[in-house]
Amino acid sequence: MTRVRIAETVAGRRLEVSTVVAASAADAWDAIVDTTRWPEWSPIVCGVESTDRRLRRGTTGRVRLPGVWLPFRITSCADRRWTWRVVGVPAAGHRVDDLGENRCRIAFELPPAQAGYAPISLRSLENVETLLEDDEAIGR
Numbered sequence: 001m002t003r004v005r006i007a008e009t010v011a012g013r014r015l016e017v018s019t020v021v022a023a024s025a026a027d028a029w030d031a032i033v034d035t036t037r038w039p040e041w042s043p044i045v046c047g048v049e050s051t052d053r054r055l056r057r058g059t060t061g062r063v064r065l066p067g068v069w070l071p072f073r074i075t076s077c078a079d080r081r082w083t084w085r086v087v088g089v090p091a092a093g094h095r096v097d098d099l100g101e102n103r104c105r106i107a108f109e110l111p112p113a114q115a116g117y118a119p120i121s122l123r124s125l126e127n128v129e130t131l132l133e134d135d136e137a138i139g140r
Contacts, residue, residue: 002125004118009109011083011093017121018107023132025098028106029080031131032094035061041127044120055082092117 007016021028031037033055035048049069050061059074063086072091076083080096093109106128108121 002122004122007109009093009095010081011090011109011111014093014109014111015115015118016107016109017118017125018105019125019129020099020103020105021129021132022103023129023136024102025080025096025104027132027135028104028128029096031128031135032096032106033077033082035059037131038063041124041131042120043123043127092121 002017002019004015004017007014009016031041035050035053035055038045038048044065045063046066047064047069048061050059052059055074055077057074057077059077060072062069062071064070070087072084072086074082074084075090080098081093082095083093084091090111092111092114095105095107095109097105097107099105106125108124110117110121
């Protein structure tokens with residue numbers, strides 16, 4: 001179940017793009033904080049260089065999008081939610097909500113100025129879901 005809605009988040013009013021997946025919150029969280037896996041689920045990330053493989057507050061690096069490398073910094077990473085700045089500009093927050101019984105909601109929180117990023121977020125969520133299904137099939 002995928003949805004797009006305006007939501008009040010800890011960062012204020014955001015466009016929230018989310019989906020419910022049949023995976024544990026821990027597995028979903030692992031997939032989105034492991035920078036080596038970003039190109040597997042993001043349709044626009046071609047590469048990542050990072051001070052940490054797994055995100056934490058203060059992680060810095062650069063992300064490669066088609067034709068350009070952009071610097072980033074993780075501004076928060078706690079309670080299965082992380083936020084970042086890309087080229088110094090606040091970017092999408094990423095969150096995983098535990099729904100119990102091996103289900104979770106993965107949500108991207110888009111600042112109002114980045115509402116045009118919603119289609120990419122939807123594709124990213126589809127890719128994360130497929131990634132989690134593949135991981136389960138191979139026992140990862």
